[in-house]
Amino acid sequence: MHRNSYSLAALAAAAVPGLVPARTTPIATPDEDLDVAGIIGEQGRRVLVQSPSTTASGVRLERDLKVADALSGTPLQGVIPPVLGFVKLSEGGRATVTEAPVGRPLMLEDLQGSSELARSLGQVLARIHTVPRYAAESAGVESFTPEVLHAEHRARILAAKADGYLPAAVSQRWETLLEDEELWDIAPQFIHGDLSEESLFVSGESISAVRDWSSSKVADAASDLAWLISSLDPERFDDLYSAYRDELPTSTHPRLVERAQALGEFAVAEWLAHGVETQDETIISDARGMIADLDADLAQLARDEAERAYDEMAAREAHEDRA
Structure with missing residues (x-):
């Protein structure tokens, strides 16, 4: 009601x-x-x-x-x-x-325009991720092992591939990421699980409140970073991540940022799966557009790499001719 x-x-x-x-x-x-x-x-x-x-x-x-x-x-x-x-x-x-909550709901534009606010969010994220497991488990949150998390990612990607929605380059990239054992060798931590503009409040240059804890769990810290690395420009994300690392009592996983980037991409497959499950053509079309954009980015990266390799080879040949 x-x-x-x-x-x-x-x-x-x-x-x-x-x-x-x-x-x-x-x-x-x-x-x-x-x-x-x-x-x-x-x-x-x-x-x-x-x-x-x-x-x-x-x-x-x-x-x-x-x-x-x-x-x-x-x-x-x-x-x-x-x-x-x-x-x-x-x-x-x-x-x-x-x-x-003190202040007003956060807008991504706020983060883009303020290094101090980005650093504040990085500090709050670090405090979330260092909540002791006993405190999380006392609240009854679910705990996921690295193996279960990896299996969920794989199942989602395989479903998108089976439905014929993944271009070859995107499929190959995601499969290569999934096969990288070191990338997924994680220690599960308490996470918010559903960070968004609606769940964060800002006052001045600081995060003043965090809401909506119903999706929290013990899982991959990269999940809370994925939407930010996908949405912020590199300089502002670097501000956030620097403050995040400084606030943590221990060092981060050496490939945490890379995994967050991967999860940001995998989120497109999750969005697609939601559209397929609900038979929502608008969502399906939106997800397919995102996948097409990623495919175009990968094609451009391949062209750039080929050009760099050609330039390096030409430079070596020119050096050998002069020698």
Whole structure:
């Protein structure tokens, strides 16, 4: 059951004693089955109310809250808004009210234009990835072995290949990446699992809040970096990754960035699989366009490499003739 902003304000008032809603503000969320609104009280207090409209979204919300609670005793507590109250819903489940995240939702343009903000995000990512496994497991998050993660990637690529959607160059590249054992020799860590503009808030030049923990798991740290390496220009990603490494108590996997790049490419196959599964031609067309772009990039790289090899050979021959 979906609720409008007025109904959400009433839920917030019921969950938080003394809160008198004065106005509401929309909050973007990637979950269409979760109604979310920012509520501003008469005294200027700002809260965030979330109400699931389906059983599945209710399960995700409860998982989100359980993980966030487990993280409250870690260095991430400063970017996780505290829960203020709950209210049972007539159709089952419950709505939750938290302090409103400080600042505003992050936009990629913010990161592109600010080295300091990129470094702040790198530091927050490092703190996420150093959450102790016992804290993650106490929240009931799933843990995946390197073998299981690798098998999932392979199955996704093989499915795309079997459906005839992969050009030869893309197929060969992805198969070569999958066969590189060193690349996938990872130590699983706690990850957010679904980082996006909607899940991050920014205030000034700093990341002020991280939301939506329902997809968190113990898996590959490269997963949280994949969307960033695919979206940011190299200089800004270098700023982020430098701060990430500086914040970590131990060294990173020597090929973490390369694996993040690979996962960014594999995400296209995942998007394609989603389109095929849902029979959504718009998604399928979008994914095929991305694959075509990658195929064109690989063809250009091959041409550039051939030209470099030819130039080097010509230079050697010229040197030998002069000798």
